[in-house]
Every structure is written in C-alpha cells, then in structure tokens.
Amino acid sequence: MRKVLLVDDDANLLSGLKRHFRKKYSLFTATSGAEALKIANENEDIAVVVSDMSMPEMTGLEFLKKLKVQNKSIIGIMLTGNIDQQTAVDAINEGEIFRFLKKPCDSDALSKVIDSAIKQFNLINAEKELLESTLAGSLKFLVDLFAFTAPRESAQAGQVRELVMQYQKNLLLENFWQVNLAAMLLPFSNFIASEELQEKRRQKLPLNADDIQEAKDSLGVMNGLLQNIPRVNEVSSLINDNGLFDLEGVIPQNMESQLLTITNYIVSETSSETFLSTKKQEFLDKFQGFDERILDTVWHYHANSTTAEDVETISLPIGLLEADYRLMEDLISDAGRLLLAKDTVISAAHLKKIEKIIEVEKISNPITVQRQVSD
Numbered sequence: 514m515r516k517v518l519l520v521d522d523d524a525n526l527l528s529g530l531k532r533h534f535r536k537k538y539s540l541f542t543a544t545s546g547a548e549a550l551k552i553a554n555e556n557e558d559i560a561v562v563v564s565d566m567s568m569p570e571m572t573g574l575e576f577l578k579k580l581k582v583q584n585k586s587i588i589g590i591m592l593t594g595n596i597d598q599q600t601a602v603d604a605i606n607e608g609e610i611f612r613f614l615k616k617p618c619d620s621d622a623l624s625k626v627i628d629s630a631i632k633q634f635n636l637i638n639a640e641k642e643l644l645e646s647t648l649a650g651s652l653k654f655l656v657d658l659f660a661f662t663a664p665r666e667s668a669q670a671g672q673v674r675e676l677v678m679q680y681q682k683n684l685l686l687e688n689f690w691q692v693n694l695a696a697m698l699l700p701f702s703n704f705i706a707s708e709e710l711q712e713k714r715r716q717k718l719p720l721n722a723d724d725i726q727e728a729k730d731s732l733g734v735m736n737g738l739l740q741n742i743p744r745v746n747e748v749s750s751l752i753n754d755n756g757l758f759d760l761e762g763v764i765p766q767n768m769e770s771q772l773l774t775i776t777n778y779i780v781s782e783t784s785s786e787t788f789l790s791t792k793k794q795e796f797l798d799k800f801q802g803f804d805e806r807i808l809d810t811v812w813h814y815h816a817n818s819t820t821a822e823d824v825e826t827i828s829l830p831i832g833l834l835e836a837d838y839r840l841m842e843d844l845i846s847d848a849g850r851l852l853l854a855k856d857t858v859i860s861a862a863h864l865k866k867i868e869k870i871i872e873v874e875k876i877s878n879p880i881t882v883q884r885q886v887s888d
Contacts, residue, residue, distance in 0.1 A: 514539045515631045516556060520549040520564040520576065521592070533620045538627070545569075546576030553580055559587055560634040561627055565616075566593035577609050585687045586637055588630040590623075592616050641690070648745070649694055656697050657862035659704075660853055661870075664843070665715065666700035668854035672780045673699065675858075677772055683810045684772070688747075692769050695751035698739070699777065702752055705731040717782075725760050732756040764802040771803045775811055823886050828879040831871060836861050838882040847875040 517538040521527050527542045534540055541556065543549035546568060553559055562580060564573040571579075577589045589609060594616045611633060612626050660667035673696040681689050703711055710727055713720060720728070732753050739749035754770035755777055757763040765771045778799075793812060800808060826841055836859055844853040852870065853863065859882075870876075 515560040515634070516541065516558055517627060517631075518543065518549060518552060518556075518559050518562040520544075520546065520562060520568075520573070522565065522568045530620070530623075534624065534627075537624065546571035546573070546579070549576060550579060550583065553584060553587065557584060559584070561588045561590065561630040563590045563592060563623070563627065566591055574609065581609055583685065586634065586641070588634045590614065590626055590630055592618055592623075649690065649697070652694065652697055652745075653860070654862050656700075657860045658866060659700065660857060660863065661866055663700050663704050664851050664854035664857070666703055668840075668857045669777075669780050670696055670699045671858055672856055673773070673776050676776045676780065679814055680772060680776070680807075680810050683814070684768070684806065686768055686772065688769050691748050691751055692773050694745065694748045695755070695769075695773050696776070698735075698748065698752060699755070702732055702735040702756060705734050720760075728756065728760055768804050768807060771800075771807050775800055775803065775807060779811070779815075824883050825886050826881060826883050828881045830879050831867065831876040834859060834864065834867065834880065834882065835884070836864060838884045841881040841883050844876070844880055845878075846870070847877050850874070852876075 515538060517534070518541045519527055519530055520543045522544050524544055527544065531540050531542060541552050541559065543552055546564075547570070549562070549564070553562070562577070564576055566573040568576070573591055573593070577591070580587060580589070588611045591610050591613050592615075593613060611630050614623065614626060656667065656670070674693060677689075677692050677696055681692075686692065703714060706714075706727055710720075710724055710731075713724060714728075736749040736753055739752075740746045751765075751770045751773050754763070754765035754767075755774045758765060758774045759777075765774055796812060797808060831844075838859045840853060840855050840857045840859070843851055843855050844857075845851055852867070853859075857863070867876075
C-alpha cells in the first residue's frame with residue numbers, strides 16, 4: 514500500500530477519513546502544517562498528501578509549497594471551501610497542487626483522486642528508478658572496467674561518489690542522480706586529453722594557455738559523446754561546469770554542478786582526511802558565490818565526521834579479495850604494473866577482470882584492504 518498523509522485541523526474529520534481509508538492506504542495524519550512537515554521528513558516515501566486549505570498558523574498552500582522544497586516527488590491534493598480561480602491556476606501551474614477538491618468532498622470521489630495521484634507518483638518514480646538504478650548500474654559496470662586503464666582517476670571518482678552521497682542525505686537534491694552519474698564519468702573527461710596533459714594535471718603542475726585550451730577541447734569532446742546517450746546528456750553540463758571552474762574559476766549556476774565541483778576539489782586537491790586543515794574562511798573564499806546550503810552541508814559533514822567503528826583493516830592474498838572491500842594500498846602486479854589504485858572499492862566487475870589478469874600476470878604480495886565487520 515502506498516503511503517498517504519492527511520492534513521486538517523479538524524481531528525474528527527481526520528478520524529473519519531482514517532477509518533474509511535485504512536484498508537486501502539497506509540495512512541498518516543497531522544492537524545497542522547508543521548506537524549505534517551515533520552512526518553513527511555521522517556517518511557520520505559509518502560506518495561500523496563491531502564491537505565485542507567484553511568488552517569491556522571500555516572495555510573494548506575503555504576504548507577504544500579514548503580513540502581515541495583523538502584520532497585519534490587510527493588503529489589499534493591488540496592481540499593478547500595473557498596479559493597479564487599487565479600490562485601488555483603497558479604498553484605497547479607507551479608506544480609504545487611495535483612488537484613483541487615471542494616469541501617465537503619465525498620469519500621469515494623476523494624479516493625478516486627488519491628488513486629490518480631498515486632498513479633502520477635508511480636509514473637514519476639518509475640522514470641527516477643530507471644535513471645538511478647538501471648542506467649547507473651549499466652554505466653558503473655563499464656566504468657569499473659575502465660578503472661584498470663586509469664586507476665588513480667577512477668579511484669578518485671569513486672571517492673567523489675561516496676562523498677556526494679553523504680552530502681545528499683542533508684541536501685535532498687531533486688536531480689541528485691545527475692551528480693551521481695557525473696561523478697562516475699569524471700575520469701573519462703581527463704582521459705580524452707593527451708598523456709602529457711594528463712600527467713601535468715596528476716602532478717598538479719601549472720597549465721599554460723595551450724594546456725587550458727586542450728583541456729577545454731577535451732570537455733567539448735566528452736560533451737559531444739554524452740549528447741548521444743538518452744538522458745545522460747543532462748549530465749554533460751555538470752562535468753563541463755566542473756572543468757570550467759577548475760580551469761578558469763567559472764562558478765556553476767545550479768546546485769548539482771556546485772556540489773560535484775566542490776566534492777571533486779576536496780578529493781583531488783586536499784583529500785577528505787586533510788580537508789579540515791583548511792580554515793573555514795579559506796574554504797568559503799575559495800567557493801565564494803556558491804550556494805550557502807551546499808557550503809554549510811559540506812563543512813558540517815567533515816567537521817562532525819568520525820572514524821567508522823564497524824570496519825577492520827586486514828592483509829590477504831589476491832584470491833581472497835571480495836566485492837565491497839576497499840583497497841588501502843595500490844594493487845600492483847609482480848611486473849610492477851599498477852592495476853587498481855588505493856581507495857578503490859572492489860566491485861564484481863573488478864573481480865572478474867582480476868581473475869583474467871592473474872592467469873597471465875602474477876600478484877604474489879598480500880594486499881591490504883578495509884572491510885565491514887559483521888555484527
């Protein structure tokens with residue numbers, strides 16, 4: 514059953530609706546907008562909210578506008594006894610309200626509208642699931658194999674993905690899937706450039722005008738490639754924005770691009786472990802013009818992060834390596850070839866590739882890894 518939140522300052526009305534709908538929906542009730550916002554924050558998978566328009570302290574319209582900031586995918590239905598036509602049109606056009614219903618509203622009629630709202634919610638989230646799971650999973654498999662070609666860049670991209678996922682817990686960005694995919698694809702934009710430029714950037718050497726132009730051209734090639742992949746083309750602007758900030762200090766204009774840019778800087782220029790050695794004011798000056806919510810979230814996360822207690826560090830032979838183990842040192846073959854870089858989180862694709870490698874190339878030394886400790 515889908516979760517539905519009913520909001521009305523009339524407790525008796527809520528009680529009646531709850532009795533009528535209890536077998537059809539998973540119901541939550543609130544007698545004020547403030548209480549409803551708290552419930553919605555604690556239950557992010559609520560699909561539909563039905564709110565009264567006329568409530569003390571916070572009107573139904575004010576409540577739904579705040580709710581949409583908190584959870585853009587939730588579908589809103591408004592019950593009202595009186596509202597002017599222009600307000601209704603504006604609310605629907607702005608995406609705050611799915612339907613307006615006049616009070617008193619027959620329970621069966623309300624149920625039909627809730628069912629329609631749930632269908633709308635399912636449609637929106639089906640596309641989201643496709644983007645976040647199916648597409649991301651397919652690309653990750655290819656990116657994991659690419660890790661053997663550019664080990665250090667791929668390990669860095671993995672760290673960026675881990676951090677943006679932590680920041681997202683507070684930010685709740687609607688298009689976070691774009692940040693996730695962009696972080697995954699970051700290594701490719703550097704790999705398109707010449708080996709000379711790649712090495713310069715790895716060593717953080719100064720770039721001349723020709724280097725900067727080559728790097729921008731590489732971004733253009735990457736953008737052109739991504740434009741050919743349905744829906745992934747929306748990710749290209751984030752990678753481009755990250756590159757332009759890195760090369761010319763151009764401030765990204767949307768929060769998703771800003772989040773990717775800041776996180777990539779932390780991982781590539783300072784590392785998350787040494788980030789707090791930077792004074793807060795230096796950090797704010799570096800990213801002047803960026804959204805304050807992102808700056809506060811990033812700083813607060815690192816200022817309050819602690820060492821995980823549910824992990825252990827061990828050394829083991831290559832044959833005992835498992836998925837989700839984190840490399841605590843570079844994985845190097847006996848011939849001296851770098852296979853995977855420190856901080857890479859091992860995936861199933863990595864393991865399959867390693868199986869093929871050790872058929873022709875020895876890895877004799879034990880490898881130090883970090884793994885989760887079972888309860």
